[in-house]
Amino acid sequence: MKRNAAILAIVLLLAAAIFVQIGKKDEKQTAAPTQTGPRPGMFVPSFSLPDLDGKPYQVGGARDKPLILNFWASWCGPCKMEVPDLIDLQAKYGDKVDLVAINVTSQDDEQKARAFAKEYGINFPVLLDEPGKVSESFKFLAIPTSFLVDKNGVVQEVVNLLPKAEWEKKIKALIKGR
Structure with a gap:
């Protein structure tokens, strides 16, 4: 007993x-997150960079839609493999999620980045990080690297090169808020 x-x-x-x-x-x-940083669970760092037309593009804080920040360079082989999928996904989900490409211009050539965007017909904003401060603040080790950010401005996930089907799963989860 x-x-x-x-x-x-x-x-x-x-x-x-x-x-x-x-x-x-x-x-x-x-x-709610208490820190800003490039890691999941933190607010995305705020910044402003010029797009290909020289217009400033602001990131940081709450948004109407989730956001994907994709860091890339024109010389990057995996970036060349990934961009057609991103273009297709932007066409399919652009009304539900914002996709922004950030060229690591401090480690690239601006003219080559512009030619890359034109050659591939990129259908989402392309920002130029000439000084490299934004890229440096995100502390990634390889490109392409993408930061998936929810509507509240919180980084949900950091990913590298993914097959299109995996991208689609991640985008659907980001849209649903998971």
């Missing part, structure tokens, strides 16, 4: 511990 009571007490303690942990996990997911 004492043995059964001891086992029951242990089971109840474990159940209580699991319940507390689940509650803490839910609190973390719903809590």
Whole structure:
């Protein structure tokens, strides 16, 4: 009898511990970020960069739609592989998510970046990071690197080169707010 009571007490303690942990996990997911940074769960760093026409484009804070920031360069082989998929996805989901390409111009050539955008017929804003400060602030190691940002301006995920089907899954989840 004492043995059964001891086992029951242990089971109840474990159940209580699991319940507390689940509650803490839910609190973390719903809590507002307290930091800005390029990592998931943080607000996307605010910045302004010129587009190909020289007009400033502002990023940071809440938006009407989720945002994908794609860092790339004209000499990048994987970027050349990825851009046709991004163009197709922009055509399909552009009314539900914003896609912005940021050329790492400090490590590229502006004229080559412009030629790349024209050659591929990029149908979303292309920003030029000539000084490299924005690219540097996002602290990525390879290109292409994309930051998926929700409507509240919070980075949800950081991804590199993906097949089109995976991109589509991530975009659908971003739109749904997951």
